[in-house]
Amino acid sequence: MRSTLVKAGCWLAGALLCVSAAPAAAPSGQGPAPSARAAADPAYKILAFSRTAGFRHSSIDDGLSALRELGGVHNFTVDATEDARAFTAGNLAQYGAVVFLSTTGDVLNTTQQTAFEQYIRGGGGYVGVHAAADTEYDWPFYAGLAGALFHSHPHNQTATVRVEDRAHDATAHLGRTWQRFDEWYNYRSNPRATARVLASLDESSYSGGNMSGDHPISWCKDYQGGRAFYTGGGHTDESYAEAPFRRHLLGGIRWAAGMTEADCRPETGYVPLFDGSGTTGWQQAGPGSFTLSDGTLTSQGGLGLLWYSGKELTGDYSLKLDWRMDGDDNSGIFVGFPASDDPWSAVNNGYEIQIDATDSADRTTGAVYGFKSADVTARDAALNPPGEWNTYEIRVTGERLQVFLNGREINDFTNTDPARGLAQGHIGLQNHGDGDRVSFRNVRVKTSGTTPPPGPRSGAVKGVNGKCADVAGGANADGTQIQLWTCNTSAAQHWTVPGDGTLRALGKCLDISGGATTDGTKIQLWTCNNTPAQQWQPHPDNTLRNPHSGKCLDAQGATWNDGTRLHLWTCHTGPNQKWTLP
Template sequence: MRNTLTRVGCWLAGALLCTAAAPALVAAPAALPREAAPAAPVREAVAADPAYKVLVFSKTAGFRHSSIDEGVTALRELGGAHNFTVDATEDAQAFTTGNLAQYKAVVFLSTTGDVLNATQQTAFEGYVQGGGGYVGVHAAADTEYDWPFYAGLAGALFHSHPHNQTATLKVEDRAHDATAHLGTSWQRFDEWYNYRTNPRTTAHVLASLDESSYTGGNMAGDHPISWCKDYQGGRAFYTGGGHTEASYTEPAFRRHLLGGIRWAAGMTEADCRPESGYTALFDGSGTTGWQQAGPGSFALADGTLTSQGGLGLLWYSGKEFTGDYSLKLDWRMTDDDNSGVFVGFPASGDPWSAVNNGYEIQIDATDTPDRTTGSVYGFKSADTAVRDAALNPPGEWNTYEIRVTGERLEVFLNGRKINDFTNTDPARSLRQGHIGLQNHGDGDQVSFRNVRIKPTATTPPPTTRTGEVKGVNGKCLDVAGGSSADGTQVQVWTCTGSTAQKWTVPTDGSLRALGKCLDVSGGGTADGTKIQLWTCNGTGAQKWQAQGDGTVRNPQSGKCLDAEGATWNDGTKVHLWTCHTGPNQKWTLP
């Protein structure tokens, strides 16, 4: 994995490191973390990324920003310093499937109006659905109002703006690479857009405007200005800054752009799922409600807790958490370091109580599988392949979500699920206890930010739906001959009520009949690829999404379920075809 380390340590049960020279673990008076000197700012330089290419697109069909040239220059300079090549164009003919394939991200730099035709739009949709990255800068939100795909990709579209002025931004996420270098607030002079909708429910907000700090904001006090989201297989980042020429010489704004590009291009990871309803346990302003158990402590600077010394535990004594909850926090290793997050332990001034009665979610990527980052320490390894793909290296921030549902413990790293553990020990319970942050020992420096929690209601799993899938001429989606053999052709047929026409729509995106899944043969993407029945395997060839226009799309290929030809009799084969919303692509699911 890209942040493989070489550390070898001596371990005791529960992940407290011991060496011959380690002091004895003794109870220590409760102490809050001491205030430290301000931490050094996060560097603009980042770990070397592999070389990649970015397309910067700045075509305008409406107002043209005078800062576009400065923006292109800044992006070229960032690319030269950070190992990516910038191709800049205002020619929409660059939007072909073949040309876009060479780019890890496409930057819409203050584009305005309708800048792509239908063919170019289709190519760009396929690029995003195939995992491509989008970066929208400023007037990218003033673009393509009649293209629903783009509105969803951008997250929100322009409504209006007041005059240029200085405003205060609240930095809501200090773990994402686009905002980790900032403090909890950021003052900038720019042109501040109001948006037609609030993107918070569909995107993860990185920064928002304090509408009391300037005049002309009209979003009722909740005014996102930068956000990220996973979108139809790709990644989308947007920032409302960048109207002025001076923006592109500001070090903090340039670093903001760099982080957005790196994330959209897949060079760094982040949790970009929408987030709301969390209560801060540590927001950077102080440590009220926290106590230190055992030796060592945490330094507090720049809204960040950093472990020092140990073997101890900073635990939240302000509340014992019962029932189901989601705990989120951001963490960063300085180098080859060790720490962990404890849940489900009773109140105690002895850190061994957390070890012996709770569970630790480990932070250290260099030990045995059940003692590495994402493991439930000593009990269950993380899915190391998924973990390695989601993990940022030392020096960069990561985000954990630790989700407790009954006695089930799920761990998400930067938005990806990496562990799923169920407690069966009657002496322990995840449903009741405190949470804590470990300070592991001398030389281990792990930092934490933005510790927050919310209760989650236990709801029954969504029920599946079963019935006929009806298509063109009222005919039913049918498994030929009622055969459950792998490779059996799927067709349309007069509805008979037989089991060959009973389809189940579960919550995993598949369509199932006769115990098997609707499948794109070979995972193909070409028009005319056979649609068949196949053993369920969870691949993209077996994922289907019902669209608002009545089509059923396979996201992996970006194409639609289609009854072939122009006359649709019993036995007409079903295949994959470019979406065109004709009657032979309209389906009604149970």
């Protein structure tokens, strides 16, 4: 089983140096390859199970061929079967992961289900491909393992896939979006609350999506002691000849089998500080710099600090970011320091969570630099080698600082120095010096604000030309247009900010029509439904952004008179995208 396998790389209490000097070539359609990659995985076996009791996909044969080819290159052996009698405790124990390759219907009896449950609970891995979600509807354990079950699908077509997590091995090779032709499933439930969504569909890019604009298509989760990965791709025969899709599938297998680590905890409520599109709100202090390419910041020169000046973090917060070393490199993340153009201010006044391959225990990866070593055993079990991405969560609660690496806690430190503080300050990324090359992606934060958190606020939402966001005609019917109007203290302009990401008036929510993400989409009043189409986050530049689309609340046109429609638009921080909340 997976618990008996050894992860790739040589992780000897900080000596993280088992890397190949040759860069891996990036297949067409993928992001650039890192300049070093982990040593080969130790040999392991997977079971490819493709029994069907319903519709049978012609692509199963191509999928099996692709799995065998991937195994030949990446050091795993594939045993393929459609015989459910393979599901015994003794037989399953030899496999790092079991791949349900477009299975359909009821494929296991009660005894076989029990054996598979025991396998997962003992640390086994599950990989569900496409119609694996159209399987075992009456087995609650399987529904939880798969994450979501099939509801329906439109005709095969090209869609835009939004890559939400570019640290997981299944998606790190992809760009921020991925154009693919496939059969795109709708699911009976949304897995976001129980799984880490790796990729989702832009429902405005194709026809037939019915998940209200929040449409996960690939995800991972820790489940009852085991690991579960699912991808909705793989209906077509041609999928298994696509290099990016094959790499996506390989990454899911590697993670499920324990060859690589990732943070697969559910994630909601985070606000991007760096989402790959630019460095607005960031400032460089000191020498050196960061390059920006493929949505990735990479350090060069130093010793300097790229710090986020757009917002000082106060109260409790969780900071997450993805990082990768190329080799024996050095960097760190600073928290809790005052605004300054001098990088040494962060060193002397804040705390550094270290990224370093080979230093002493209190100055290597996971350490609070110079203050407390990481739990080295836990760190080494969670750490991916140079050339692969890792995810940090840095959680601040009062003066307590916890560090999580790929979802596992590796450090727990409490500040007792009256000259330093964690409850207030800025965050920054270090560029350490010549020869140190560390990359960062997807810097995001979730704050609780001050303690206790503020209660609901209400009043006018004021925009361009001093006018107010107004519900047209004061009507409260679903679909009523939101517009600009001279401020008049009426109920149509009385908005409540309850603290859950919504804005409410007349008992309903500010909503993006259809959950769409295209420029010009109508902003309307709609019954509150807890969907991403009703989530709004104020940014330091006074824009009001919808996290799902990444776009802004915008007053249409260039004159902005009474009756000007509000719609969704690409953020440009012009005056018609500036809003003052109550």
